[in-house]
Amino acid sequence: MKYDYKLYEPSWCPGCGNYMIRTALKQALEELELEPHEVVLSSGIGQAAKMPHYIKVNGFNGLHGRALPPAIGIKMANKNLKVIVESGDGDTYGEGGNHFIHTIRRNIDIAHFVHDNQIYGLTKGQASPTTAMGQKTTLQFDGVKVEPLQPLALALTMGAGFVARGFSGDIPHLVEIMKEAINYKGYALVDIFQPCVVWNKVNTFAWYKERIYHLPEDYDYTNKEKAFEKATEFGDKIPIGILYKVEKETYEDKFQFIKNGEPLVDRKLNPMDAEKLMKNFY
Amino acid sequence: MDYSILVGGEAGQGMDTFAHILEKTLKRCGFYVFTHSDYMSRVRGGHNFFYIRFSDKPIYSYSLKVDVVFGLNDESVRLHSPKLKEEGIIIADKEIARDSKIVHLPLMDTARDLKNSRVFTTIGLGAILKYFGLSLKSSEEIIEEEFKEEIATINIKALYAGYEMVNRKYDIETLEDKNILIDGNQAVGLGAIAAGCKFYCGYPMTPSTGVLNFIAAHADEMEIAVDQVEDEVAALNMALGASYAGVRAMTGSSGGGFALMVEALSLAGIIEVPVVLINVQRPGPATGFPTRTEQGDLRFMIHAGHGEFPRMVIALRNPEDAFYQTARAFNLAEKYQIPVLLVSDQYLADCRTTTKPFDFNKIEIERYISGAEAITDKEYKRYKITENGISPRILPGKVPGQVVLIDSDEHDEWGHITESDEIRTKMVDKRMKKLEGLKSEVQEPWIIGDEEPENLIVCWGSTYGAVKEAVDSLREEDVSIGALVFGDIWPFPTERLLKMGKGAKKIIDIEQNATAQLDSLIREEALIKSTEKILKYDGRPFSGDELYARLKEVL
Numbered sequence: 001m002k003y004d005y006k007l008y009e010p011s012w013c014p015g016c017g018n019y020m021i022r023t024a025l026k027q028a029l030e031e032l033e034l035e036p037h038e039v040v041l042s043s044g045i046g047q048a049a050k051m052p053h054y055i056k057v058n059g060f061n062g063l064h065g066r067a068l069p070p071a072i073g074i075k076m077a078n079k080n081l082k083v084i085v086e087s088g089d090g091d092t093y094g095e096g097g098n099h100f101i102h103t104i105r106r107n108i109d110i111a112h113f114v115h116d117n118q119i120y121g122l123t124k125g126q127a128s129p130t131t132a133m134g135q136k137t138t139l140q141f142d143g144v145k146v147e148p149l150q151p152l153a154l155a156l157t158m159g160a161g162f163v164a165r166g167f168s169g170d171i172p173h174l175v176e177i178m179k180e181a182i183n184y185k186g187y188a189l190v191d192i193f194q195p196c197v198v199w200n201k202v203n204t205f206a207w208y209k210e211r212i213y214h215l216p217e218d219y220d221y222t223n224k225e226k227a228f229e230k231a232t233e234f235g236d237k238i239p240i241g242i243l244y245k246v247e248k249e250t251y252e253d254k255f256q257f258i259k260n261g262e263p264l265v266d267r268k269l270n271p272m273d274a275e276k277l278m279k280n281f282y
Numbered sequence: 283m284d285y286s287i288l289v290g291g292e293a294g295q296g297m298d299t300f301a302h303i304l305e306k307t308l309k310r311c312g313f314y315v316f317t318h319s320d321y322m323s324r325v326r327g328g329h330n331f332f333y334i335r336f337s338d339k340p341i342y343s344y345s346l347k348v349d350v351v352f353g354l355n356d357e358s359v360r361l362h363s364p365k366l367k368e369e370g371i372i373i374a375d376k377e378i379a380r381d382s383k384i385v386h387l388p389l390m391d392t393a394r395d396l397k398n399s400r401v402f403t404t405i406g407l408g409a410i411l412k413y414f415g416l417s418l419k420s421s422e423e424i425i426e427e428e429f430k431e432e433i434a435t436i437n438i439k440a441l442y443a444g445y446e447m448v449n450r451k452y453d454i455e456t457l458e459d460k461n462i463l464i465d466g467n468q469a470v471g472l473g474a475i476a477a478g479c480k481f482y483c484g485y486p487m488t489p490s491t492g493v494l495n496f497i498a499a500h501a502d503e504m505e506i507a508v509d510q511v512e513d514e515v516a517a518l519n520m521a522l523g524a525s526y527a528g529v530r531a532m533t534g535s536s537g538g539g540f541a542l543m544v545e546a547l548s549l550a551g552i553i554e555v556p557v558v559l560i561n562v563q564r565p566g567p568a569t570g571f572p573t574r575t576e577q578g579d580l581r582f583m584i585h586a587g588h589g590e591f592p593r594m595v596i597a598l599r600n601p602e603d604a605f606y607q608t609a610r611a612f613n614l615a616e617k618y619q620i621p622v623l624l625v626s627d628q629y630l631a632d633c634r635t636t637t638k639p640f641d642f643n644k645i646e647i648e649r650y651i652s653g654a655e656a657i658t659d660k661e662y663k664r665y666k667i668t669e670n671g672i673s674p675r676i677l678p679g680k681v682p683g684q685v686v687l688i689d690s691d692e693h694d695e696w697g698h699i700t701e702s703d704e705i706r707t708k709m710v711d712k713r714m715k716k717l718e719g720l721k722s723e724v725q726e727p728w729i730i731g732d733e734e735p736e737n738l739i740v741c742w743g744s745t746y747g748a749v750k751e752a753v754d755s756l757r758e759e760d761v762s763i764g765a766l767v768f769g770d771i772w773p774f775p776t777e778r779l780l781k782m783g784k785g786a787k788k789i790i791d792i793e794q795n796a797t798a799q800l801d802s803l804i805r806e807e808a809l810i811k812s813t814e815k816i817l818k819y820d821g822r823p824f825s826g827d828e829l830y831a832r833l834k835e836v837l
Contacts, residue, residue, distance in 0.1 A: 008698050036685050040678055042523070045690070052687060053698050058678035059687040060526055061699075062519060063549050069516040073523025073531065074678075076481060076507045081527065081679050102512035257505040264507060265528035265677065269478030271609070271645035277472055277500055278639060281462035 002036060003029060003056045010054045012047055017168035017194030017205075021115055022054055024171045025086075028178035029057070039082045042071040044096060047122050048088035048115035048194075065095025068103045071110050078265045079252055082182060083109070089116040093129040093149050100151075104158040104187055108251040111181040111188045114151065115168075117196035118203045125199035135202055152231035152243060155189045156224065161248040162188035163227060165240045167212050168195070169205055173240065180242060186250050193240075208238075215241035222246055283338050283454060286345045287410060288362050289403075290331030291354025293324055300352075300403040301332040303424050305463060307411065308336040309636055310420040312457025316747075317634040318344035318823065323488070323572040329357055338457060342600075342747035343826035344633075350413065352406050353378060371413070373406055373448075385409075387447045393440065401440035408444025415453040418445060462639050466630035466744070467492025469601035469637075470560055473608030474532050475504050476645045479558075481524035481531040483509040483517050488572050489628035490536045490562035514539040518546035522555050526688060528651065528677035530612050534560035534624075537579055538569065544586045547621055551591025553688040554665070554673070554713070556615035558608070560624040562631045565821050574821030575629035577743055580799040583623050584772045590710070592618070592717040595772035597625040597743035599728070602637045603769060604630065609645045614723060616650045618716045619675060625771070627794070629823040630744035654681050663695040664688060667708055671715030717773060724775045727766040729782075731757055735764030737837060738786035740779070740812065742768035742800050744823070745792055751826025752833055761837060768800065774807040783810045790814040790836060794823065 003026045012018045029039060039057035043049035045064035052059025058081070060070050067087040075083045092100055092114045103112075120126040125138035129149040136143050155163045162184045166174040174192065181188035193212070195205045219241065220226060227244035253259040261267075287304065291297055305317045313336040322328035333344040347367050353359035353374040363372060363381055376386040387409060393402035404425075411418060418441050425437045464472075471493050474482065482501075484494040494508070501508040507524075511517045517533040524531040535543065540561040550557050561583060565576035583595045594614055598604040604626065611622040656662065656674035662684040666673040673695075678686040687697030692709060694700045728746070730739075731753040741749050746767045756763050766778055783789060791801040791812040796819040801812045814836040818824055 005698075011699075035682065037679055037682055040527075050699070053689075056685055058685045059689070059697070060523060060553075061687070061689040061691065061697075062522070062553075063545060063690055066515065066519040066546070066549075069511070069519035070523030070526065072509070073481060073483075073520040073525070074527040076509070077524040077527035077529040077531075078677075078679060098512050099516055102516070255507060257502065258507065261505070264480045264505070265680075267480065267505065269480075269530070269647050269649075271476040271478070271642045271647060274472065274476040274504065275642040277475065277504075278462060281464045281468070282459075 001026060001030070005054065005056050008053055011050065013198050015197040016047070017117060017196070018048055018051070018115060020168040020171055021113070021174070021192055021194060022051065024174040024178055025113070026055060027175045028182060031175070032179055032182060034082055039084065040074055042074065042083065042085045043067050044087040044091035046088040046091045048086060049091055051086040065091055066099065067091060068096060068099040072103065072106065072108055075108050075110055076252060076258070076264065078263045079258060080263050084182065085110055085112045087114065088121070089114060089118060089128045089130045090120050093151055101158060104155055104160045106251040107161060107186045107248050109185055109187070111178070111184070112190065113178065113181070114189070114191050115194045116151070116191050117194045117200055119196050119200040121196050121199055132202065138199070150232060151189070151191050153228060156227055156231055156244060160189055160244070161186045161246050162242070163231065163244040164188070164190045164242040166190055166192040167208055167240050168192055169209060170240070173214065177242060180245070184245065186248050211236060211238045212240050213237060215239050215243070284335070284341070285337070285414065286333055286335040286348040287350045287352065288331055288333055288348045288365060289352040289354070290329065290358030290362055292327050293322065293330050294326040295354045296400055296403045297330060297332060297354065300407055301334060303421055304407055304410070305334050305634060306424050307416070307420040308334070309461060309463045310424070310459050311416060312459045313338060314341050314461070315463060315634070315636045316341050316344055318629070319632050320822070321573050329361065331358065331362065342750045346825050346827050350410055352410060354403070359384065373409055375402070385448060387444070392443050396436055396439055396443070398436050401437055404437045404440035405444035405447070408441040409448045412445045412448050413451050415450045416456070418442065461636040463634050463636050464601045465492065465632055465634045466598065466601050466604050466626055467562065468496050469604035470598070470608045470624065470626065471496030472640065473605040474558070475500060475506065476642055477609040477612040478530050478647050479506060479532050479612065480529035481507050481521060483511050483520050483533050484535060485511050485514050485517060485539055487536045487539045489564055489631040490534050490539070490560065492631055493534045493560060493562070514542035515546065518543040518557070518559065519549070521557050521559070522546060522550055522553070525557050526555050526678065528680070532558040532560070534562065536562050536564045537566045540579070540586070548587035548589055548591065549690050550621040551587060551589065551593065551713070552690055552692070554619040555688065556619050557621050558611045558615050558624065559621065560626060563625065563627040565819065571821040573628065575627045575794060575823050576819060576821060577627060577745070577794040577799070578819070579625065580742070580771065580795070580803070583625055591713055592620050592720060593772065594620060594622045594720055595625060596622065597769055597771050598630060599743055599746040599767055599769055600630070600637070601635050602640070605640050606644065607769065613646070613648045617648065618720055619672060620716060625743060627744050650675065652676050657681065657684055661696065662686065664697045665693060665695045665709065665712070667695060667712055670719050671712045672719070721773045724770045724773050726775045726778045727768040729778065730765040730767060732762055732764035733782070734785050735782065736762035736786060737788045737790060738782050739763065739765035739790045739792055740768070740800060740804060741765060741792040742771060745794060748824040748826045748829045749792060752829040755826070755830045756833060774803060776808045779804065779808050779810065783808070788813045788837070790816060790833070792816045792829070794818050
């Protein structure tokens, strides 16, 4: 497959949900007929954030929590690139929480796939922002004492135009969501449940399998109140699918010279163009 | 001729507008002008003041002795009357406290008659211009250019009213206006735009905000994407994203904001993505002295970032230097694929100086970006090991079939994570090799005064102006003195220093910090030790006359 690096094999644990997410992403890119050089994957640090090494597209594997800011810079510089951000729950909702909030506000055209295993993997089993209250971990021996962050509800509150949830154990469904997110013009959040086979003994494959259900065919994804209801449904039943999707003007389109011109990266640079600004100083 | 006017009052009393019109008027009359503002970290109230100095000969600093104090309140008169020269006067409203030197004028009454109390500073302006024997023509033009018609009309009336209130003391001949009047932040912004910067992001922080403001003000016209980021952590990461995708990108802040960028500075080092950033220094630690000046971040700029990686650090010496060095920074960043750090400070940022118009023909844009010809193996190697450490750079999306992978982990030539000891060593060597090339780019410090002096001054950045005036004055007294003013700070240039240091009896280190950071760098890099130090860290800049006096003490 054109997205494969032959020599580089994932360092993920056997049975990790990341493998399924990778399979889904490759399939989504294939079905969207995107060439490797047309796509950029931006990621932070963590097991999920290693994705740019295992899918052959352009990759910006940056700092922990900082997957979003470079993605914004990339999109502003070259609007023709398809920009996808892949990182984990710790990277996105913890270390990068501020960027998460403000990227939603911008509504820049990027697809954001969060591998949410509700635990820290690479640092060995501590609670993540989405770990349930009371859950015992390798650090929170007597249970987590803080409320979990609710990413989908938060995104809806901040005005995100595309909010979805997927499950690594349901690849065909995930592929469809990913394709929709990549094609969505604006910021698209997909929170993807992904069992951590080593550190999370609560939210296992079976745990998710028992609870998740597909949103019904007649679900109205333009209804924000309904979306809130579904975003906070997190108990015996957990819905997956596109919870909310509406059209919104993108950040980059608010810059007329970006919207109506060629990508900034293709502009000819000439120092003499700036000489006219000297008039301010005479 | 060499005159200074000081205007002081509360924030919000209209001093900025007064100073702006006055300095521009003096510039248009053909004089050399130097404006230094002293302001507090507040929006209204407090006590702020401007020094506006002008001369028919080039000037490089403000002067502590003034000819006119224009006091907008009692406090200004009280604080600044000691700064008056023997023949100096104070201009103030008739309600303001007594002082034998005060020329009381009915400023507020006249402003009320004109039905706009805000024009009382314009009335003062008219009086000051008359005092120096200057016509109102230039001021009228400036007011008409910059104000709405209704406001312009009333201000011009105010100008004339003030003109009638005092007698002419001087009769100054105007000269031909050949210069621009610009501050350090604007010059940096203009340099960045001239160099083709297409992405600038930042979080407002005094005194660096002027750079962000200037670029934002021209963003639509010049087609530059400007982003006010959520925090400085985002700023440098975002600029790196934009640069990776292929545009010239820059960010800037002051000490505390730069501190937040440090992790991403280290990122720039390992991913080898070019970026330009500026630290407009203010006194720290922490929030420190927000609206004051200091050169306390020299060592911080050189060492910031975990791990070892090459960088270039350039200190800016005056607005002209700021313009050309900012443009140069973009070329160096792209040539060596490194972060280039510009260092300014509040004093340079806010001082407005008459300067020879910038020559845009001198700016060259050199991108060092490759295309398909860079693909010598089947797959593009972003970190190909080369002789000089610089790997051919292609842009994502620009070479079909090839991808660009960059990684904050240690990586192999393709950009993939590695755990190999052998590759690690090779990659460190590759990155550090760029420092050798950089050393050949380094510019020697400027020389002021004697080239073989008995007394050698070493200094850097914005102290240039005050040092220049002090050295010029001392040489008029036949003192053998010369100065080296460092611009390029890292890699550190030593040629001139070694040559001039050898013959000097005294080496005097002049810095606006408490720990003599340049002095320690000189010891480290050139094994030369200063004999005297003149340090100032009260948040206020050296003036030429102040430095002259302090040099007298050590010579």
